[in-house]
Amino acid sequence: MTALLEATGVSKHFGGIHALSECRLEVEQGTISGLIGPNGSGKTTLFNVITGYERIREGEIRLAGRSITNMTPEAIFKLGIGRTFQLTRVFGRLSVMDNMLVASQHEASWARRAFRKAGSHGERARAMDLLEFVDIARLANEPAATLSYGQRKLLELAYVLMADPDFLLLDEPAGGINPSLINTLAERIRALNAEGKTFLVVEHNMEFVMGLCHKVTVMHHGSALVSGEPDVIRKDPRVLNAYLGGFGDDEGLGDEGPGGQASGS
Amino acid sequence: MIRVSHSVSTRNLKTAGLAAAIAVLAVFPLVFTNPTVTSIAVFTLLFMASATAWNAFSGYTGYIALGHAAFFGTGAYVFAIMTTHLNMSAGSSLFALVPVAGVGAMVVAVPFGLIALRTRRHTFVVITIAVFFIFQQLAFNLGITQGSSGIQVPTPNWSAWTFNNPFYYVSLGIVGFAAAVSYFLRRSVLGLQLLAIREDEDRARGLGVPAGKAKLVAFVLSSLPVGMAGAVYAYFLGQIFPQFAFNPLFDLSVALMTLFGGIGTIAGPLLGALVLESLQQYFTFQFSNGDLYLVIYGGLFLAVLLLLPRGVIPTTTDFIARHRARRQAPSPSVDSVASAESGRGGLAIASRKVR
Amino acid sequence: MIQAIVDGVLTGGVYALMAAGLTLIFGVMDIINVAQGIFVVLGAYLSYVLSVHLGIDLFVGLLVTIPAMFLIGVVVQWVFISRLGTRERTAMSILATYAVAIMIEGVLGLVFSDNYVQLNAWYVTRSYHVFGFYLAYIYVFGFILAAVLLGAIYLMLYRTRFGASVRASLQDRSAARLVGVNVDRVATITFGIGVAVTAAGGMVFGATNSFNPNTGYDLISRLLTIVILGGLGSIGGALGAAVFMLVLEDIVAVVWSPVWAPFVFFGALVVVLSIRPTGLFGRSSARAQ
Numbered sequence: 079m080t081a082l083l084e085a086t087g088v089s090k091h092f093g094g095i096h097a098l099s100e101c102r103l104e105v106e107q108g109t110i111s112g113l114i115g116p117n118g119s120g121k122t123t124l125f126n127v128i129t130g131y132e133r134i135r136e137g138e139i140r141l142a143g144r145s146i147t148n149m150t151p152e153a154i155f156k157l158g159i160g161r162t163f164q165l166t167r168v169f170g171r172l173s174v175m176d177n178m179l180v181a182s183q184h185e186a187s188w189a190r191r192a193f194r195k196a197g198s199h200g201e202r203a204r205a206m207d208l209l210e211f212v213d214i215a216r217l218a219n220e221p222a223a224t225l226s227y228g229q230r231k232l233l234e235l236a237y238v239l240m241a242d243p244d245f246l247l248l249d250e251p252a253g254g255i256n257p258s259l260i261n262t263l264a265e266r267i268r269a270l271n272a273e274g275k276t277f278l279v280v281e282h283n284m285e286f287v288m289g290l291c292h293k294v295t296v297m298h299h300g301s302a303l304v305s306g307e308p309d310v311i312r313k314d315p316r317v318l319n320a321y322l323g324g325f326g327d328d329e330g331l332g333d334e335g336p337g338g339q340a341s342g343s
Numbered sequence: 344m345i346r347v348s349h350s351v352s353t354r355n356l357k358t359a360g361l362a363a364a365i366a367v368l369a370v371f372p373l374v375f376t377n378p379t380v381t382s383i384a385v386f387t388l389l390f391m392a393s394a395t396a397w398n399a400f401s402g403y404t405g406y407i408a409l410g411h412a413a414f415f416g417t418g419a420y421v422f423a424i425m426t427t428h429l430n431m432s433a434g435s436s437l438f439a440l441v442p443v444a445g446v447g448a449m450v451v452a453v454p455f456g457l458i459a460l461r462t463r464r465h466t467f468v469v470i471t472i473a474v475f476f477i478f479q480q481l482a483f484n485l486g487i488t489q490g491s492s493g494i495q496v497p498t499p500n501w502s503a504w505t506f507n508n509p510f511y512y513v514s515l516g517i518v519g520f521a522a523a524v525s526y527f528l529r530r531s532v533l534g535l536q537l538l539a540i541r542e543d544e545d546r547a548r549g550l551g552v553p554a555g556k557a558k559l560v561a562f563v564l565s566s567l568p569v570g571m572a573g574a575v576y577a578y579f580l581g582q583i584f585p586q587f588a589f590n591p592l593f594d595l596s597v598a599l600m601t602l603f604g605g606i607g608t609i610a611g612p613l614l615g616a617l618v619l620e621s622l623q624q625y626f627t628f629q630f631s632n633g634d635l636y637l638v639i640y641g642g643l644f645l646a647v648l649l650l651l652p653r654g655v656i657p658t659t660t661d662f663i664a665r666h667r668a669r670r671q672a673p674s675p676s677v678d679s680v681a682s683a684e685s686g687r688g689g690l691a692i693a694s695r696k697v698r
Numbered sequence: 699m700i701q702a703i704v705d706g707v708l709t710g711g712v713y714a715l716m717a718a719g720l721t722l723i724f725g726v727m728d729i730i731n732v733a734q735g736i737f738v739v740l741g742a743y744l745s746y747v748l749s750v751h752l753g754i755d756l757f758v759g760l761l762v763t764i765p766a767m768f769l770i771g772v773v774v775q776w777v778f779i780s781r782l783g784t785r786e787r788t789a790m791s792i793l794a795t796y797a798v799a800i801m802i803e804g805v806l807g808l809v810f811s812d813n814y815v816q817l818n819a820w821y822v823t824r825s826y827h828v829f830g831f832y833l834a835y836i837y838v839f840g841f842i843l844a845a846v847l848l849g850a851i852y853l854m855l856y857r858t859r860f861g862a863s864v865r866a867s868l869q870d871r872s873a874a875r876l877v878g879v880n881v882d883r884v885a886t887i888t889f890g891i892g893v894a895v896t897a898a899g900g901m902v903f904g905a906t907n908s909f910n911p912n913t914g915y916d917l918i919s920r921l922l923t924i925v926i927l928g929g930l931g932s933i934g935g936a937l938g939a940a941v942f943m944l945v946l947e948d949i950v951a952v953v954w955s956p957v958w959a960p961f962v963f964f965g966a967l968v969v970v971l972s973i974r975p976t977g978l979f980g981r982s983s984a985r986a987q
Contacts, residue, residue: 129549151549161549169542172535180539181550188553192533192560241551407789458972465730465788466930469922470971476919477964484957591915595796602793634812634911637804644797648790649781 080142082107082245082276083128088137089300090123097123099300101137105245110267110277112287112308115297116321121280122164124297125247129161130154141245160243164250164280166230170223174214174233177222178205181240208236211266213259227254232263245276252283264290288312296320372511381507383624385579388514389572390620393593394600394612395521399528400565401598402607404558405541406464410471412593413455413478414448414566418573419588421447423494424487433497438513441574448570449563451478456562460555475589482585493584496577510579517575518613521568525609528564537561541607596620599644605654614656619643702952706945708837709906711844714940716899716917717924718848718933719892725931726867726888729779729791733799735918737893740802741767741900742909743810745817756817756901757839763897771893774798775886799914806911817904840902847898848937851891855933864888916960923967 083105090098098120105111113121126132128139130151139147141157154161169177179197182205197205209215212232217225225233231254238246251267252260260283267277267290281287287294288308295305298320304311311317372381393415401408422444431437459470482488501509528534536557539547548554577583596619597612604615626636651658720734741763748759778798782790855861866874867884875881903909903917924943928935943963951959 151545152551155549155551167543167546169539169546171542172538176535176538180535180547180552183551188556192536192557193527193531195530196532196535237550405789407792409792458968462971465728465792466926466971468789468792469730469926470967473919473923473964473967477961477968480961480964484961592800595793595800598793634804634807637800637807639804641797641799641801641804645778645794645801648794648797649778652790 080107081105082142083278084138084140085124085128086138086140088124088127088134088139090120090127090132090134096300098127098134098137101297101301103295103302104305105276105278106293107142107276108271108274109292110271110279110290112291112294113278113280113297114282114284114287114294115303119297119320120300121297122249123300125161125249125278125280128154129159129247155241155243158241158244159247160238160241160245161247162231162234162238162249162251164253166227166234168222168225168230168233168237171221173219174209174222174225175202175205175218177233178208178237178240181237183241205236205240208239209233211239212236213262228256228259231255239270243275246270246278248277248279250280250282252281252286260286284312368515372508376504378503378507379628381511383621383628385507385510385514385575386624387617387620388511388518389576390596390600391613391616392514392517392521392568392572394597394604394616395518395525395609396565396568397594397597398601398606398608398612399521399525400561402601402612403529403534403537403541404561406460406558407468407598408459408471408562408565409468409594409598410455410459410473410475410478411566411569411597412589412591413475414452414569415573415576415593416478416482416585416589417448417451418444418570419577419583420482420488420494420573421570422574422577423496423583426496427494431497433499435499435509437497437499437578438509441513441517441571441578444574444577445567445571448566448573452563452566453559455566456559460558460562471594475591475594479585479589479591482589488585491585493582494577495582496580498581507579510575514572514575517568517571520571522609522613524564524568528561529609533557533560595644596623599640599647602654603647603651605656605658608654608656611654611656615654702948703945705837706948707941708841709948710941710944711841711848712899712902713920713924713944714937715844715847715895717921717928717936717940718851719895720921721925721928721931721933721936722851722864723889723892724925725933726864727779727791727885728788729795729889730788730922730930731795731889731892732792732918732922733774733795733802734892734896734921735916736799736802736806736911736914737767737771737896738900738903738917738921739909739911739914740770740806741897742817742904743806743900744897745901745904746815749817756905757843760843760898760901763901764894767897767900768890768894771890772886774893775889779889780882780886799918803911803914810911812910812912814908814910815904816908817901834906836902836905840906843898843902847895851895851933860884860887920960920963923963926967927970 081104083103085101085103088098088101088103089096101120101124103113103124113124115121123132127134127137128146130146130149130153133148137147138145141159146154146157149157169180172180175197179201182197182201184191206215206218209218212235214225214229214232214236217229222230222233231251235248235251248267252263255263264286267279271277279287279291288311291308293305294308294311296303296311296314296317303316303320304314306314371384375381375384393411397408397411400406422440425431425440425443426437431440455474459467459474462470483490488494499506499509528537536547536552536554539550539552540554540557544554573588577588597616600615600619601612602615603611603619604613605611623636623640626639647654716734716738720731723729723731723734744763744766745756745759748754748762749756754762778794779791782794853861855865863874863879863884866877866879867881867888874884907913920943924939925936927943928937928939943966946966947959947962950962
């Protein structure tokens, strides 16, 4: 399988804090990859770096072999990479439907579209389809600010999908979602994956990640500790040490575990 | 289903109200023929147009511009300079120059916008003020504007009794134009993008919205009615001076009117200008003391900012909506938890029903 | 020419003082106090009243006007500014302070009429004769005053506990709150300080220029330009920008024409902001808008 995304040697400091340290990550085309790790291990920073919200001086990010290091978020988006945020960013005073329409993409030039009425029939239909896909279609006319946290997560996923991206980076998609809906969400991701979309998912919900992902990378202190198939990862002592007590407990404070060496690449 | 019928009746009410308002505006000068009254009306209309245009940019994008007086003044001066240099004589035909003056304002709006829109929101406000003062200085110092002696504009030879009426109708036309622009902009793709920019500009950019272009187009568009208003102002007064054509209080007034009526709405600036400008004109006639007027105006502004931060129209609409909601039976609140209990199948069916 | 530079530096010092107040207010409160210009005029009028009606020397009068302006600042902050919500705070603050400004302008007009006045004292009209240049006493005294006050502010910021809370609030309000800083009180006092310096600036300005209530517009335009050029929130930047702009304006007045000199201010602002939208020394880290 070809690597769709490759991050090598990525380092990022904020003042004295090393958020990322020689971090390495590979995501293969057509897979669902997971990114897990204790709080502070650098997962969201890595996302920000990949999607252009943070700049780096060391390291490289490649998309299908082509360097996308330090590109702007707009440019990344145009390459077919979609991204959701941990703290949801929706357009509060706009309706859910309008949120979707903002994200809709077109072939025609901007100048020609700008003065036409927003939301053609086709766009709205597609938006409704996606809203149904994430089960919030009944809220289409509500202002986005009135949605619950979990519903906003779903809305974000839906509007990112409006652009039909090939590669989706989801930052804690299951956080705040009602447990019975999490299965639905996982199914949706699998369905999209079956259509050929690649996923990189950051999550704290271990069941979700382990059940869904083909490959999991564990981050710790800003670099990738180990990566491999879920079953292998869950038993790896280094990972257990990093989390200090096993899965589902992400109170991981550091590497005080007995003999836990970080031999990550 | 309750919501559907509710919105139909509201829409009918709105259309009826709009028709009534247009009818009243159309016959106003024929009914109230007193020139003092129609003169106040002309100024009121000019501000209604300016406030609506200003709102189409600042209200929709959230970037408070305090330099639109530059467009008003540019429109006024372009008009005045054209009439003197083209040696045109006063008459209805001179109104044809009004749109030309408006285009003149648009032309200067482009570099203005390009410079100002590169900055973040609060620096943006300041830079619009700065650029406005540059315009004012230019008006004082450039040869073609004849500095503080101002420019005379030919005055038509119409009867004193109906002199104001053509100005009234032209101003009304500009108001209509501005309102139409505001309305269609709001419904358009560009309008949606502007609103998204207002909510979260970075996120909008991340989704492919060309924020720079969108803001610039809105900015330039908003300068057109303001420029035209300036031209009518010049023609109406018969002479213009730099400190009045480029008046620092203009933008403050326009902002106040819009905030009062409800920033971001279409009717808000119209209502705000209607109320505040006629009040202001009335006060100027009654108490010619300019300083007292400043104190009152400032106080009024502060009162609006602190007590009615969202403006009259949104506060009223909310009030009505809440009142209605209390009278109707509360609809079952459907959220993810409740619906989850009915099972996934139930969820799918429920969502299909809404469509 | 050198005279122009010297004049520019001296007046720059005074403008720096007033601009420092403005930038401090922004840094701590995210508020652009557009009324700073009219506060200067108010300070000038206060000195005028003390000098003309009570015969008190201008500098001595500062002992009264500075605390008075401080109080006025605190009251304005408390009554109007603190009530503004956090939504679109900066834009709202511009509108609110603009409103306060025109109210004060109106009151000044009612009380003093629109006639131009100027402060007078023995040192206003006489100058030192140094190295072939003329340094008006008032300019020198004013510069010294500005230097002293700026120094006092610096000491306050860096040597006192209160100053530490101010700097903490400048960096991050929420964090400052979390470590026990009473951010609201810091804000109010800072606003008071920011306005109090206009008493001193107003006195010097009033002694070197004739003024009336409308002078506020011109002043605030300059102060805003200086503050933005220097970077909102940077006192050192305000200092540098003030001196730079005043010198530049004086040079332009001499070399080109006095008429275009004020134009220089705005022109410079526009040019700099086009190249570096955050100002010369401004922080480029994004503040939530």
